Amino acid sequence: GAVVSQHPSRVICKSGTSVKIECRSLDFQATTMFWYRQFPKQSLMLMATSNEGSKATYEQGVEKDKFLINHASLTLSTLTVTSAHPEDSSFYICSAAGLETIIDGGYGYTFGSGTRLTVV
């Protein structure tokens, strides 16, 4: 089945530094990737959607200059949290979809294992 690999699983960084999170589709081509953020005991909030080779589409309230998303190939998307602050500490999850994940004419979404970001 479709597998999405996300790295790192945990990262601790100092306030003011930048952190990059990678999301790779291992056995399919991900034409669309999604990035979610989840605070403790809360739901997943969609941050942005990216299509290969295009600029990401950010959800309302998400700072695109702070959360840089790159989807340069059909198997890799990256999320860079720039100038991280403690309030950016969260669980970040990517999801990927492509032609191989289509179910009955619509996407089946495959999720990465998540990245726990702690900014100190």
Add this chain to the structure above:
Amino acid sequence: ELKVEQNPLFLSMQEGKNYTIYCNYSTTSDRLYWYRQDPGKSLESLFVLLSNGAVKQEGRLMASLDTKARLSTLHITAAVHDLSATYFCAVDMNTDKLIFGTGTRLQVFP
């Protein structure tokens, strides 16, 4: 703006009992997903419901979709401790992005 609400938000139930989690959404959609999340982990796909009246079952869990009522249910039969987790429904916006429900934290005790 699409809203996806689940109830209850928290459910504590005894092993062997039955219960239903409800997922209501505010706009038209024909595709609904159920996921399970264990603490500190990512999402595990449980069900994909693709049309009105769809019903799927796996083990002690059964999910259904009523698109006219904008309602999906996740029914738990004879709960066991291993089912303790947080359950999310998610609605496909027909623009190929998922919006998640508020989540239901299920705790099954002996």
